[in-house]
Amino acid sequence: MLALPLLFLTEKFRQLVPVALRAWSILSFDPYMRDEEIQTFVGILVKTLTACGVAVDNARPPILARWDARDVANVQVGMRTAARAAFDAGKMDPQLVVLILPAKDARLYEEIKRWAMMAGPKPVATQCLLKTKISGERAERGLPQYCQNVRPSHASPGSRPSTDHARADPLDWSP
Numbered sequence: 001m002l003a004l005p006l007l008f009l010t011e012k013f014r015q016l017v018p019v020a021l022r023a024w025s026i027l028s029f030d031p032y033m034r035d036e037e038i039q040t041f042v043g044i045l046v047k048t049l050t051a052c053g054v055a056v057d058n059a060r061p062p063i064l065a066r067w068d069a070r071d072v073a074n075v076q077v078g079m080r081t082a083a084r085a086a087f088d089a090g091k092m093d094p095q096l097v098v099l100i101l102p103a104k105d106a107r108l109y110e111e112i113k114r115w116a117m118m119a120g121p122k123p124v125a126t127q128c129l130l131k132t133k134i135s136g137e138r139a140e141r142g143l144p145q146y147c148q149n150v151r152p153s154h155a156s157p158g159s160r161p162s163t164d165h166a167r168a169d170p171l172d173w174s175p
Helices: 035-051 072-090 106-119 137-148
Strands: 007-009 016-018 024-028 096-101 126-130
Touching: 024 035, 024 072, 035 096, 035 137, 072 096, 072 106, 096 106, 106 126
Parallel strands: 024 096, 096 126
Antiparallel strands: 007 016
8 A cells, every 4th residue: 555644735835745643633432432442543543644654743632432422413512522622632723533433324424524524614534433443353453454544534635725824713613
């Protein structure tokens, strides 16, 4: 697999420039996933992203665990809280929110993607992962390969424009 650095299309020059992953967070919608499991996954994810050429400035992103996904309003609040946590961690617009889903759920997936594109102050890159793929005995042997597929969506050429500067108004991401 070809290693691509995290790239952003700059507004000023309309070219791709490498940017370190700094403003990101983890949001788990699985009520049974333990904090240790999430931290182990984050460690492997950071190691894999670094090996693939993605610079990770923040190796310990904020983790929001056991968020209730049964109500759409809770999903929206969870997404906004995760985006705010990413903003607070990186002091810039959220670059990525990694979501851990308990099972395949089209309604939850659609609500996450809808919020990420339209409901927040700005679009937020999201990556939805299944708990069964990142936790447990079955996941251990395939986790590094699964993590290689978790490259942020804006890490490839032709992705959405983004700015890489500090925000003047941090209240845009308040819950």
